Amino acid sequence: MRARVLLAEATALGVTIEDLVAVSGDAPNVASIPTLAEYVVTVGPSFSKGTADTYMSYWRLAVERLGECPIDRVGVDDCEAVVGDAVARAQRNRPGSEGRSARENCIGALRALFARAERAGLVVRSPAVGLDKPRRLANRRRALDESELGEVIDAVRTTSQDPDLDLLLVRFHLESGARREGALNLRVRDLDQRRSSVWLREKFGIEREQPVSPSLMRALEVHRNGREGLGADDGVFRSGRGRAITRRRYNTLFDRARPCLSWAERTPVSAHVLRHTAITAV
Structure with missing residues (x-):
């Protein structure tokens, strides 16, 4: 009886038994379907x-919750x-925090992961497509004025555990x-004393030479020499323990400084804002 109902529904959709057989022949073997944890290791x-x-920390959360689940069994x-x-x-x-950025980034991470799985034929349709991204708030980023820059510097100097680095x-x-x-990708070999410039390797694989002042170049050299044993391919910016900084350094830096700035609720302070201030002043 069930077979007849299924056949009737398939016929109504214009699908023949031959179509179903052909599709099933192309489908991956159940044994070949990786778990979510296995797929992250493979495709990451x-x-x-x-x-x-950007996405790995969110993929790890997915692995913690769903790691043993076959990737084609993961639902919305x-x-x-x-x-x-x-x-x-x-x-x-x-x-x-409301966690808006975390929600947006996590959805982006899951969509990227399952889009690859869909392209590889491991899932019929990405379950992450059904997730609703939060609407982006109006951009409050703007260039800081001279007074605000002074306040940022004072706040960093006061709250940082490594003020020289920050x-x-x-x-x-x-x-x-x-x-x-x-900054995160800046290596010792990227410092050019003769030209007083640094070689930047940034987002989307973009690389460029950026002139800097001789005094900043000297400050970078002093910082580098203070972190002993660095090779040409080692990162320039390092903590007092000699470890290369990560994105977390920026979170800590600005999270500590922000409460000291009365205007920080209206104008978020971040590396992006400093960059925006720099390019606006040019």
């Missing part, structure tokens, strides 16, 4: 470094649960107009 390295750095509700984990983590790390980062972005990736 194929993304660009910038994309992988499963994805929504992972997004909920990302929002909860953001709210723990930043009390008072003040140098602020200065680097203000002078070079570099994106955050430009």
Whole structure:
């Protein structure tokens, strides 16, 4: 009886038994379907470094919740649960946060992952497509004026546990107009003393030479020499323990400084704002 109902529905849709047989012949063997954890390990390295750095923490959340689940069995509700984990983590790390950015980034990470799986024929349709991204708020970013810059510098100097490093980062972005990736990817070999310039490797694989002042170049050299044992391919910006900084450094830097700035609720302070200030002043 069920077979007759199925056949009637297929006929109504214009699908023949031959079509179903052909599709089933092309379908991957159940044994060949990877778990979500296996697929992240396999496909993660194929993304660009910038994309992988942005999305990996969200993929890890997905693995924690759904790692043993075959990737073709993951549904939209499963994805929504992972997004909920990302929002909860953001709210723990930043009390008072609504987690909008975490939700947006997590959905982007899941969509990117399942789009690859769909393209590979491992899933019929990405379950992440059904997730609703939050509407973007109006951009409040603007260039800081001279007085506000002074307040930012004072706040960083007062609240930082490594003021030499954090003040140098602020200065680097203000002078070079570099994106955050430009600082994170800056290597010792990218410092050109003779030309007083740095070689930036930034978002979307863009590379460029950026002139900087001789005094900033000297400050970068002093910082580099203070972190012993660096090779030509090692990152320039390092903590007092000698570890290369990560995105988390920026979160810590500005999270500590922000409460000291009365206007920070209206104008978020970040590396992006410093860059915007630099390129606006040119």
